[in-house]
Amino acid sequence: MASGIRDRVAILGMGCSKFGERWNDDAEDLMVEAYEECLADAGIGTEQIQAAWLATAIEDFHVGKSGVPLSVALRLPFIPVTRVENFCASGSEALRGAVYAVASGACDIALALGVEKLKDTGYGGLPQRSRGVLNSMWWANYSAPGSFAQLAAAYSAKHGVDPGDLKRAIAQVSVKSHDNGSRNPKAHLRNKVTLDQVMQAPMVASPLGLYDCCGVSDGSACAIVTTPEIARSLGKTDLVTVKALQLAVSNGTESGHSSWDGSHFMTARIAAKRAYAEAGIKDPRKEISLAEVHDCFSVTELVTMEDLFLSPEGGAIKDVLDGFYNADGGLPCQIDGGLKCFGHPIGASGLRMIYEMYLQLLGRAGPRQTKDPRFGLTHNLGGAPHQNVCSVAIIGRYGE
Amino acid sequence: MIGITAYGAYIPRLRLARKSIVEANSWSAPELRSQGKGERAMCNWDEDTLTMAVEAARDCLGDRDRAGISAIHLASTTVPFADRQNAGIVAAALAMPEDISTMDVTSSQRAGTTGLIAALGLAAHGNGDVLFVASDSRQTRAGGIQELQYGDGAVALAVGRENVIARLLGSHSVTVDFVDHYRASDREFDYTWEERWIRDEGYARIVPQAVKGVLARTGLAAADFRYFILPCVLPKVAASLAKKIGFAEDAVVDPLHASCGETGTAHAILMFAHVLERAKPGERILVLGFGQGCDALAFEVTEAIAGLAPRAGVSGALARRKEETNYSKFLAFNGLVEKEKGKRAELDNQTALSTLYRNREMLLGLIGGLCTACGTRQFPKSLVCVNPNCRARRTQVDCRFADTPCSIMTFSADYLTYTADPPLHYGMVQFDGGGRFLANFTDVDVGAVKVGQPMRMMFRVKDFDDNRGFRRYFWKAAPAPAQGG
Structure with missing residues (x-):
């Protein structure tokens, strides 16, 4: 290897x-x-x-x-x-x-x-674009929220979770990110929101409401x-180095073969395993200090915690509700507000995630600073659950 | 023997309550108030003459071997293309072999019966059955009487020499340039003349002449017929003519005004197919089509009708129903009101015709691949097998998914993406026996979509290209008919 x-x-x-x-x-x-x-x-x-x-x-x-x-x-x-x-x-x-x-x-x-x-x-949300001459002729007409929203239907079916309970758990994901975003002066959205606000927001693509969707920035x-x-x-003493840089790209298995159940990202699981091996991480839930994941939608973040092996399979809801991923939890996630609140200027997001991990590792994160972070993980996703590219990167202090 | 070997029908699921039409228009057209009974079939936003024709044809053919069909004729006055053979699109959607003849029959409400006579003639001399499809979705002005009279629908008949369920006894045609209404080729709507004149100088003079002709040819009397089929939106015309000519009072076939409306060129044949659902061997049926003359076709039901495989037919199509009481939706679907579509609808939907041609079997026929190395079904067909444990190259043969039962694996109801009827439903559809793709759903209701729900693929309009007058078709998943339904 x-x-x-x-x-x-x-x-x-x-x-x-x-x-x-x-x-x-x-x-x-x-x-x-x-x-x-x-x-x-x-x-x-x-x-x-x-x-x-x-x-x-x-x-x-x-x-x-x-x-x-x-x-x-x-x-x-x-x-x-x-x-x-x-x-x-x-x-x-x-x-x-x-x-x-x-x-x-x-x-x-x-x-x-x-x-x-x-x-x-001239309008909110991502720009409407052609998906290509042939794809436009047969791909379902769909939006980003609608493609990711399907994770919820599949996750509920797979784990026997009541859709209402899942809706409440993903709402909590957004509440947490808004709380974090409020402490970040560079974030797009700096307002705190309540669980009720998230639950009652206008539907965008069921079950995702407005507050389940990240900012377009x-x-x-x-x-x-x-x-x-x-x-x-050049005079640097406190070095932050790249520990792992992995990318997994769908090959059509999810969208065309019965082996995928629609409730998770095949790419994320593959990229995560490779990244942990590259970084020498054995127990990610314990060793990863912080994570910035691609929370384009609240449900994406929830299932991603399992795909990154940070939550056990079927255990993300419990971790979210227990506050494990909150700023004061065991593994702060989206400490900068995430895509949800820092915002999502597409091409910049992967580097924005690294930026926050870099600040945290150097102790420069101000009011968001977490205590003694060691490994920061970023998870940057593109596409839709059934066909996507997924990057998992880990950075940390040189030699550690 | 030459005659009908099978029938099939399709009526859109949406039925607009006439009450909603007359109420919305009562301020300007109070005279319509008495017409507010029953309902009319209306196309969903993604249905048109061709999508209905395809569904009627599928109902007619079932899983029958396509090789026995030598021709497809499509009768309609509302074909989407003036110069692109519409019957050819139907043939492609049915995944017919290329060695088939196709033809559009149009320009008159009589195209349904005239086309059927021509199809019977071709089948009598040809090399196989002719699939004859009639379909119409006539546009009307808001608040006009035609809006209440017309309905959308399609019917298909297989015509041939073997396994005939209704034998042709004879036919007769009368051609008179009697212009009760017309629609110029550059106009959307009919222009009509006075009803009393149409009734007295049109139907009352021309229909008896056609009936007389077919009776003379067949040597039969009016009393020999169990069923008298004459579509006419004018009240009591069919019954009074039947009586005058000598048909029994109970021979007059219900024109489905209460449940469907008049489906144009399809209607005489639709009524015929409806009769075939219940007709018994030996019973005779007279089918009349009026329009710049009149066609008369005499049939006799044979013993073979008992052996016809079950199908939805007209009754099944009528039973697949959802009442629509929102007249504004009808106006929007038919372009009678300019709706705000939002900027997302500004996406250019140009279709690359060369790409469409290259992929026509996939796009119109829903043909995917079956890997001969591992047996995995997949859509689309590809050069490298999708099965992670196979990945064989260049091993796939054609595999049609259109008639394969499927179910919903994931879904969402999307309020963001432009659709004429939000929310847009879509999700991963898993086919029984393998194969899946992310498909748009149609004919679904908010809150009624479930993971695991059985679905059936239907040929529908995917996108309209208003800039270029084009529309592209693809397949969508719709709720499967209930078991035993």
Whole structure:
């Protein structure tokens, strides 16, 4: 087996823009805002960056195709810039590109930046887009909430959970994330909500109501990575390194073969196992300190806790209701508010998750700071339960 | 012997209560008030002449071997395409072999009976049965009398020489350019003339001439017929003509006004199929179709009718019913009111015709793959087997899913995605014996959808492309008929 990425690449700096409805900002503003923070944190100059990856998923709105928009916005010095897109997991793809480039020795310092400018569509929610010439002819017409909502029907059927009880449990997921988001100045949504508010909200796609759905936001996040040795040579002492970087992509089994029951993500289970092996983690529920998972919808977060083997199979409801994933629980999840409240600018989200884990590991998370985190896990999903890409990344302190 | 070998019918599940039509229009058309009884069949937003035709044809054919069908003729005045053979779309949806002849018969309410006469003639001389389908979904102005009279529906007859259940005794046609109504080719709605003139100079003069002709040809008398079928939206016309010509009073067949409405070119044949459900061997049936003349067809039911496999038929189609009392929904589904659709409906639904052609068996015939290496059924058909334990390459043969029972594995009711009838229901549909895909549901009610619910695939409109006057079809899952129903 490959030796993996563990401790081979360090994060030199990170930045993240304010997420939200940035009515008066273009993609350029968002990119530069995240980059300026990142560059200052890294303590280097633009001329030291040797390669860059730009993640943006819905380029139709504003950002545009290719690596050019990033190169122009930051005036990068004619270096290789590659645009990546892998649904909502695009941000993690940019990071993968930069980390692997450094690990390979092809370059010393690389940049990964994710950005999405969504709030120029004229309506709430994700932009309506063609799914391709042939797919449009036979794929069900569906929305993101409607595709993820189906997890609830299948989960209830599989575990014999009353749909009303499940609705209450996923509502609790959102209550927790709003509580966390209220403490994050960069979060899109900073209001606390009650269980009743969540339960009574207008239905979007049954059983998901408005508060079961994450915010659709403008925003950008970025990372500059290098080797631990170069990081040290640049004066860094407290090194955060990549422990695992895994991606699993559906091959049509879920959508076409009877072996999938619709209640979980096959990809997440596969990516999680690989990531734990790569990071050397044996008991994730005990060893993972913090998790930022892809809570595009409340029910996604609930089933994901089982897919990541953090909750036992069928045990996520109990953990959620017990507060295990709350800020003061055994394994704080979405400590920054998550997609739910920090917001979800598609291409930026994977890097935003890493950003929060990075801050937490360095003790820079302010009022959200958790005590002595060791391993931070990010789970970044794109697509729909029946066909998706799933990234699981783990970062931690160098050598630990 | 030449005649009918099987029948099938389809009437949309939605039945608009006429009361809701007359009440909504009472401010401007108080004269309609007395017409507010019963209900009329109305297409769901994703139904049209072709989707109904396909369902009627499926009911008619059942699991019968398609190879015995040599031609498909489609009669209608409301075909969606003026220049793209509509019968060819029906053939594709039925997964017919390419070696088949198809034809659209149109331009008159008489197309149903004229088309049937032509189909009988072809079957008499041809190489196999002819599948004759008649289907109509006529558009009407809001608040017009036609809105109350018309209904949407389709019927299919298999016509041939073997296993004949109703033998053709003879037919006669009369052609007169009597314009009781017309619809110009660039217009949506009928233009009609005075009812009394239609009754007295149209039906009363032309129908007896056609009847006389068929009686002369067959050597039969009116009294020899057990059933007299004449669709006519004008009250009492059929009964008074039947009486005048000498048919028994109880021979006059119910035009289904109370439960369905007049289904245009399909209607005479629909009434005929309804009669075949109960007709006994030896009974004779006169089928009349009126429209710029009149066709008369005389049939005699044979002993073979007892051996016909069970089918939904007209009664089954009528029983699959949901009352609709929301007139505004009817207006919206028929484009009679410009609804706010939201920006999500602005998505461009252009169809790449070359892609449609390349994938026509999958898209229109719902043909997927069966892996010959491991036996796994899968949709769509692919080059590499979907079974994780197989993954054999280039091993799949055609496997049609349209008639395979299926059930709901997961679902949601979505209020976000644009549909003419929110919420949009969809979910993973699992086919008995293997195969699944995420499908849109149709003909479902909010709150009544359940995991594990038995479903049946139906051919429906998937999207309309209003910019280009195109519509694309695909298959959706609808609740399966109750067992024994």
